[in-house]
Amino acid sequence: MTPYRPEFTAALEIFARICAAMVERGFTRPILVGGAAVEFYSMGFITTGDFDLCSPAQDTLEAEFQRHGFVRPSGPGRATRGWVHPDLGLGFEVVGDMPLDGSVTREHIALVEDFDDSPPFAIISVxxxxxxxxxxxxxxxxxxxxxxxxxxxxxxxxxxxxxxxxxxxxxxxxxxxxxxxxxxxx
Structure with a gap:
């Protein structure tokens, strides 16, 4: 049992599956940064409404979002650069190629391999x-x-x-x- 709220746990599980799909397609895993990384490292003490990701393969990653049920909100009052999963109400957005404008090296990207039964996912170091x-x-x-x-x-x-x-x-x-x-x- 995780200390996280159910929708965050579900979003992390989907993110992990997207990471696995990216690796299967020959790309690096997207890296979790921002508020969702804070929620992960704070064990749910600080919560967020969005998942910010870094990936040099944004088009491929966004295609994976769609394959996993994400939609881009549209219409009056719904302008966003990100994607939302209708069942979770949490947004996902690619905010850059590498965390912190590339000042973070690969050796400082953590690989979470033991989150429930999910595939591994990448996250910025604490x-x-x-x-x-x-x-x-x-x-x-x-x-x-x-x-x-x-x-x-x-x-x-x-x-x-x-x-x-x-x-x-x-x-x-x-x-x-x-x-x-x-x-x-x-």
Whole structure:
């Protein structure tokens, strides 16, 4: 039994099947990033309404979305760049070729091989995800991202702090480091 809400679990299972289909077709697995990765790493503590993915094979990936029952919403008030599965109400969108504009190397992409009975799927590392949240926080446009970064680090105390330092510095233009993510309750 997973700690996740049922629709998120179902969406991850579909995502895993899409990943397997992409590999069967000779492509790399799409990589889960953004809010859905936060929900995964926070074990459902922080929830999302969308799955952001990175893949250099967007057209093939979108064809797989269609094969797996996804539709692109249309009509007044339904403009979206993504795809929605009618049974789940969660959107999927390709947001780039590689996570964080290519600053993440393949060795820092995690492969989740033990999610229920699903095929393996790829996900951004928790350190890179924390760095992404800190980059958004540092931009001044998403101040709530500091709390997400802190929650993720609190839930993953085994994070590689040297790598986290490097990534947070990079994503924030040097304004913040790993020390700034630590949630100090004075």
């Amino acid at each position: 350190e890179d995800l924390i760095a992404d949240r800190m980059g958004q926080y540092a931009s001044g446009t998403a101040r709530e991202m500091l709390a997400q970064a802190q929650t993720l680090l609190r839930l993953h105390p085994d994070a590689n702090m040297d790598y986290l330092e490097q990534r947070v510095r990079h994503e924030t233009g040097g304004d913040f480091g790993a020390e700034d993510v630590l949630d100090r309750q004075d």
